[in-house]
Amino acid sequence: MKTNYVMLHTITRIVALIVLSFSVYLFFAGHYTPGGGFIGGLMFACGLLLLYLSFDLNKITTVLPIDFEKVIAIGLLIGIGTGLNSLLFGDPFLTMYFDYYDVWLLGEVGLTTTTPFAIAIFLVVVGVALLTILTIAGDEA
């Protein structure tokens, strides 16, 4: 008998969208309020995982051909890079810079070098979580 997953697929499509966009909100909420790269990354990984669970592993892999090993490496590189940029100004490693800028459409925005660092954490968390789960899931034995 052929099983039918119409309910699961329809709801997953909507819920995954909500989860993924909420994870982006959490990521940007992070500087002064609860949130940040780690939480955002975990929730983003959960959203993707929902897709992997309700659809098929192979199907999602063809739609999203992402090598999560590389995601981890790129995340780490960005993280080290935000530490190293302070060397350009002759300050100690990991020094943070912060200032307010006028950005088109958004008005005055506080920009800080910790944001790329949070992006780095985001990428590493997504990469590690999905790589671990997909490696176990893809194990035939």
Added chain:
Amino acid sequence: MNNLLLVPVVAPFLIGTILILFKNHHRTQRVISAVTAIIMLVFAFYITYEVYVNGIQTVELGTWVPPFGIVLVADLFASLMVILSSIVGVVCLFFAFQTISPEREKFFFYPFYMFLLAGVHGAFLTGDLFNLFVFFEVMLIASYILIVHGGTKYQLRESFKYVVINVFASIFFIVGIAYIYGITGTLNMAQIAERVGELEQTGVLNAIAVLFLLVFGMKGALFPLYFWLPNSYFGPPSAIAALFGGLLTKVGIYAIIRTFTLIFTHDPGFTHNLILFLAGGTMFFGVLGAVAQFDFKRILSYHIISQVGYMALGLGLYSQLAIAGAIYYIAHHIIVKPALFLFCGATEKITGTTDLKKMSGLLKTYPVLGWLFLVTAISLAGIPPLSGFFSKFALILDGIDQGRYFIVFISLLVGILTLFSMMKIFIYVFWGEESLKGEQRRQPLMPLLMPILPLVALTVILGFGAEPIFSFSMDVANELLEPANYINAVLKE
């Protein structure tokens, strides 16, 4: 402020990350990692020179001044350790090029090799107790992966024990950090040292000192917590066993020496006598284990334990001469022990076994290998004029000066037993009827010997150049016995 100190920590981390991107290009990985390791060695020498000329160097991460921020500190001891670990890093890497199989290379061997070096260097250079824990973890997680790398049945079984014992030690480490933070209200090692001095080290602070001794003793394989070491070092290939044998236990010893010359220095009658007792047990039981074995790699692993005892002995005696002896011994050991493991790897590659009873008569076909091994082995046993002699000489001289005859007797006895088991290896492997057949006679030796030669040369140089090198050790010991200099350099008072 001196950003130079970051190179030994950040460079291997950065390069290890880049190497992940070159997953399937083994040649590229080899070239990049070799170049990095050599550059790191050059920088390690430069940092030591800088420290020697200009005094203790610090860098305050993120411009947060200590005691609030995290600080990296390079004094002579730390920078000497960075030099030694960089040397071992280069040598073992080049030996790995010859002996690591492509199946192992494929699974991120070089990235984790680099992460391990980053963790080791970080542990040497950090000036913050919690950061010491973090760098221990970086180093340990990389070592978990390298020790199980290849995934043979034996490795999986033994490295499970290795992981369990180390996780257990890490839990105690974090508990110890929590205790000391509860009492002193700081994690900066210089400020802890200052406050422990004000509180007078009694009662609960002594208990915390013993807790730290337990934790670092577990990582550094001190008596009675060494049982995990011989079995787990037997599993991985020789290049990895050499790296671990040279470096990992020494990080534990470094942490013991750092905490017990900087922080817990006010009650040596209790703490340092305890260390002396542990040192005696470590030397004696380690060497007994080695005497009983008939396997090349296992004998060497047991000898790591007995030699860790000598380093602890130097700290336990707690005088300038003894600590200088211990530092000289660390330098000697970090050079000689990987060399012996690499000899083991070379004979394993030739004969296909590490069992002494299955080898014999290698001296006829490979005379150079045999005689170089003999030089290194008698250096380990402490025959003059090689490096092992001078380090033991200083320790024993100071032991007699202080009237600690029993521990001196043990260390001399251990020296004789070490000589005995080194001779056992030499006789079984290199003397006797030649057992090699066909292919085994025609192994190209030069690629295997090239990485070992610098280490053999260094042990000879350390021996013949003992005068300047020992006076440098005396400088290091002098600096360690004056914790006020370290505290002032970090807190800028």
